[in-house]
Amino acid sequence: MKLFNPSTPNGSEPEEVRPAVGFLGPGAMGAGMVSRLLAEGYEVHIWARRPSKAQRLVDLGAVMESSPADVVSAAPVVIGCLLDSDVIRELYLGPSGDDGIVAHARAGQVFIEHATFDPGLALEISRSLGQRGAAFLDAPVSGGPSGALAGTLVSMVGGSTSTLRAVASILGSYCAKLKHAGEIGSGLRxxxxxxxxxxxxxxxxxxxxxxxxxxxxxxxxxxxxxxxxxxxxxxxxxxxxxxxxxxxxxxxxxxxxxxxxxxxxxxxxxxxxxxxxxxxxxxxxxxxxxxxxxxxxxxxxxxxxxxxxxxxxxxxxxxxxx
Incomplete structure (x- = not known):
C-alpha cells in the first residue's frame, strides 16, 4: 500500500509514506515476517498471547499492544499468522460471531490472514468485514520459518486484485512470490x-x-x-x-x-x-x-x-x- 505525502514541495517527487502495519500472532512463522517488515522501515504493532515470546521483536522496534482490538485501531493494514480455524474464528468473529476484531474494523482497512484454515471461514470473515467497508485476503504461505526470515516465501492469495495490488509492497517484504489464485478462499484451496x-x-x-x-x-x-x-x-x-x-x-x-x-x-x-x-x-x-x-x-x-x-x-x- 503506497501512501504519498501531499505536503512535498511543488515539482518534487512525492515521498512514499509507509503505513503502519498490525500483526497478530508473531510466532515461529510470524516472527520472521515482522522482522522483515521492521527491516523495511514499517511501523509494526503486534499482539501475542504470550508477550514474553515476542520480546525480541519489541527489542527490534515493534510496538506491543495489549489486545487485538488495539492493533486494529493502530494500523490500516492488519496481518494475521494464526494457528488454525478455531483460533481464527475466535479472534476475527468472536464467540457470538460479532465481537471479534471484525467489530473494530473501519472502512478502508485491509486484513490479511496467512494461516492455513477453512476456506469457508475465509468467506465468512470477508463478508463480515465487507459490511464495515474493510477488505480481506486469504494469503497462506509456503516456505517455512526460514523462508519468512529470508524473505523468500510464496503466498497463494484469494481476494480482489485491487486489494492485493494495494498491499503488494507490504507482502513483498517477506514474500518473493505472490500468486493470485482467484476469489476469496482460492488461496487457501x-x-x-x-x-x-x-x-x-x-x-x-x-x-x-x-x-x-x-x-x-x-x-x-x-x-x-x-x-x-x-x-x-x-x-x-x-x-x-x-x-x-x-x-x-x-x-x-x-x-x-x-x-x-x-x-x-x-x-x-x-x-x-x-x-x-x-x-x-x-x-x-x-x-x-x-x-x-x-x-x-x-x-x-x-x-x-x-x-x-x-x-x-x-x-x-x-x-x-x-
Missing part, C-alpha cells in the same frame, strides 16, 4: 493442494530413509545420490540427513501441526468429487507418530513409524552422516 503434496512427500521421504538405513547404506551417499536425480524433493533433502542423525527437531513445522490441515484437505477432496489413493494412508502415518508422543517433533520423526524408537536411535549411531 491452492495451499491445501500444496499441503497434500507436502504430506505425501514427507511420508515418502521417511520410507526412503528407513529403507536406506535398513539396507546399511551410508547416509551421505544415499542423500547425495537420491537428490541428484528425479527422486529429489525438498522433503527428502530436509528429512533424510535428520533421519540418519535421529534429529527430530521441528524448526516450526511439526507432525501434529499437519493433522488439522490434512482433515481440511480430505474435506476439499470430498467436496470436489475428486478421489485420493494416497491421503488416507499418509494421514495414518502422521497420526500414529503424533499419537506416540511426537506431535511436536518435525517431519523427520515420521521415520519412527517404520523403524521404531529403539531401532532409530541404535541405527543412527551406526550410520550417522559424517
Amino acid at each position: 491452492l495451499k491445501l493442494i500444496n499441503q497434500l503434496l507436502v504430506s505425501v512427500h514427507a511420508v515418502a521421504a521417511a520410507e526412503a530413509s528407513a529403507l536406506a538405513i535398513n539396507a546399511g547404506i551410508d547416509g551421505k551417499t544415499a542423500h547425495d545420490a537420491l537428490m541428484g536425480g528425479w527422486a529429489a524433493s525438498t522433503m527428502l533433502d530436509l528429512q533424510m540427513p535428520k533421519a540418519y542423525a535421529a534429529d527430530f527437531s521441528s524448526g516450526g513445522a511439526s507432525t501434529g501441526g499437519l493433522l488439522e490441515v490434512q482433515r481440511l484437505v480430505s474435506e476439499m477432496i470430498s467436496q470436489s468429487g475428486t478421489s485420493s489413493e494416497l491421503l488416507g494412508p499418509v494421514r495414518k502415518v502422521f497420526q500414529s507418530v503424533s499419537d506416540s508422543g511426537h506431535a511436536d517433533d518435525g517431519f523427520s520423526a515420521l521415520l519412527l513409524h517404520y523403524l521404531g524408537e529403539d531401532a532409530t536411535i541404535r541405527r543412527s549411531a551406526e550410520t550417522a552422516l559424517q
Whole structure:
C-alpha cells in the first residue's frame, strides 16, 4: 500500500509514506515476517498471547499492544499468522460471531490472514468485514520459518486484485512470490493442494530413509545420490540427513501441526468429487507418530513409524552422516 505525502514541495517527487502495519500472532512463522517488515522501515504493532515470546521483536522496534482490538485501531493494514480455524474464528468473529476484531474494523482497512484454515471461514470473515467497508485476503504461505526470515516465501492469495495490488509492497517484504489464485478462499484451496503434496512427500521421504538405513547404506551417499536425480524433493533433502542423525527437531513445522490441515484437505477432496489413493494412508502415518508422543517433533520423526524408537536411535549411531 503506497501512501504519498501531499505536503512535498511543488515539482518534487512525492515521498512514499509507509503505513503502519498490525500483526497478530508473531510466532515461529510470524516472527520472521515482522522482522522483515521492521527491516523495511514499517511501523509494526503486534499482539501475542504470550508477550514474553515476542520480546525480541519489541527489542527490534515493534510496538506491543495489549489486545487485538488495539492493533486494529493502530494500523490500516492488519496481518494475521494464526494457528488454525478455531483460533481464527475466535479472534476475527468472536464467540457470538460479532465481537471479534471484525467489530473494530473501519472502512478502508485491509486484513490479511496467512494461516492455513477453512476456506469457508475465509468467506465468512470477508463478508463480515465487507459490511464495515474493510477488505480481506486469504494469503497462506509456503516456505517455512526460514523462508519468512529470508524473505523468500510464496503466498497463494484469494481476494480482489485491487486489494492485493494495494498491499503488494507490504507482502513483498517477506514474500518473493505472490500468486493470485482467484476469489476469496482460492488461496487457501491452492495451499491445501500444496499441503497434500507436502504430506505425501514427507511420508515418502521417511520410507526412503528407513529403507536406506535398513539396507546399511551410508547416509551421505544415499542423500547425495537420491537428490541428484528425479527422486529429489525438498522433503527428502530436509528429512533424510535428520533421519540418519535421529534429529527430530521441528524448526516450526511439526507432525501434529499437519493433522488439522490434512482433515481440511480430505474435506476439499470430498467436496470436489475428486478421489485420493494416497491421503488416507499418509494421514495414518502422521497420526500414529503424533499419537506416540511426537506431535511436536518435525517431519523427520515420521521415520519412527517404520523403524521404531529403539531401532532409530541404535541405527543412527551406526550410520550417522559424517
